[in-house]
Amino acid sequence: MLSRIAESLFWIGRYTERADGTARIVDVLRLQLLEDPAADEAAASHTVLSVIMGLPGRPEATFDDVGASLVFDRSNASSITGAWFAARENARRARETLSTELWEGINTTWHRWNGFGRGVVTDRHLSWVRERAALVSGIADSTMSHDEAWDFLVLGRSVERADMTARLVATGGLPGGGAPWSVVLSSCGAQQAFMRSQRGLLTDERAAAFLVLDREFPRSVHFSLLEAEHRLAALTPPQTEGIGIADEARRQLGRIRTSLEYRNPQDVIADLPAQMRRVQTAVDAASTAIATRYFQSGPLPTWTRDVI
Template sequence: MLSRIAESLFWIGRYVERADDTARILDVHIQLLSENPWAEEDQACRSLLKIMDRPAAEDGTLVARVDMLDVLAHDRVNPSSIAGALIAARENARRARETISTELWECLNTTRNVVLDKNRHLSPHNYFSWVRGRAAMVAGIQDSGTSRDDTWLFMILGRSIERADMTARLITAQAHLGSSGPGWTTLLRSCGAYEAFLRAYRGRAGDEQAAAFLVLDRLFPRSIVHALSLAEECLRALDSDEGRSGVTDEALRELALARVALEYGKPDSLMAALPEAMDKVQRACSAASQAVKKRYFPAEGAVEWVEEGL
């Protein structure tokens, strides 16, 4: 597979997942601000923007939810926002048009067209619900219409790395807000994890158990450990030399070390330093993404014309 095609597939997975998870995070925070009249809107918006790597300027200007939505939901240029990520996913699908299925292309193209036409005309909750629905449709088409070859592996690798990173951001946001935040039950519902959590813990719901479920559960697809494990499986399938002389893939090493630190660390220590642990996960995902880019999507150097080559 050409490296440019592989890179486009990788970023399709990442951008669609980014839009989905950003919609989930914003939905929780908009609900909090709407239901709690005593919430510090400026502080809450600034905190979330910082967690999402889009910090607001420290110039004394108050940051309202409208400003937060402009940056994280409706910005069509920056791929860190929902609209920008969906537009970027469609552009990457165009570059890989001969590789992906017609259904997937039509789904991403239609999604982008709706984003350009009327994304600001919907209420925030309806917009976020629509984004989650489109992301679920993309995932369904990927699962049902893609052969489990390199095309599948690069898309799922991108999706898994992004999911681990964004779940870590979601948990960090709740950990920073504490009792003034939406609560772990709301967080579980935003991830579609509430019923699975109740089955796993048989009704013994608590904040520590909820956090542990989103971080450590090996069976729930949106947990950090599950996402990291799936990314590792994709990297092993892509690496034909894996296993001959230990781990030689830098991306695999970064993800495996992050997963092992979570799985085999002491739960009490993990819960006591949750923001720090989630920061390490985000750093590992960033390092793994850079390692994947370096190995599978090498940038071509500029051609240098010398006399002997004329």
């Protein structure tokens, strides 16, 4: 497979998941402000912009500022609009590899999103983004052969999901701007799965552990990291040497996953913000390693006229 096609597929997966994850993060803030009239809007908005998303944010930020930066700003690749635009551009470059249904799903999503109203973020905006992201992912899984092209797309989706879930988990319980864990679970689509697995017993520690360590919930940090490792293993030729792991991306993801999986859950929860920052750092390092190994780093070659 051409490296430029592999890179486009990887980023289609990442940007689609980023639109979904950003919608969930903004929805956590929206629900937090709706359910708790006494919540400090400025502190919560500043937490989302600066602490969670790493964007410049004023201490007196409002929910409208969050919407402007994370929903409607096309120049910001972390915003919903920027992510959908980037996903469509990458899909356009890889049209010969994508199924027709997948291309139409991404293209239609971009054009319909532009038809939504701008300025005020509503539940209609955020729920529609989540539905379209799920639709695009489902179309990819059901209409593409599960070969190298699909592996790259799911790899991008998995590493982005691990990163975005880590950011969502980091919004829970922060002093001065943290959202209640019930809100975080709901925005992750984990409320029913959590209640079934925990027999209806909701505590902050159990909710955090479920979103970070659960082996069966597809949006948990552990599940996403493991899925990314599986995709990398499928893309990597069988290892001839019997020592260690040669793939740096797998090493980064496997190290952070096992450090969470085999550590005492109480220790993970006690140091949750720092642990989630470590997840984000590992995902960044893995993405760099993936780009170095699989994607073209220099400029594309171009044809030039022969000089006679």
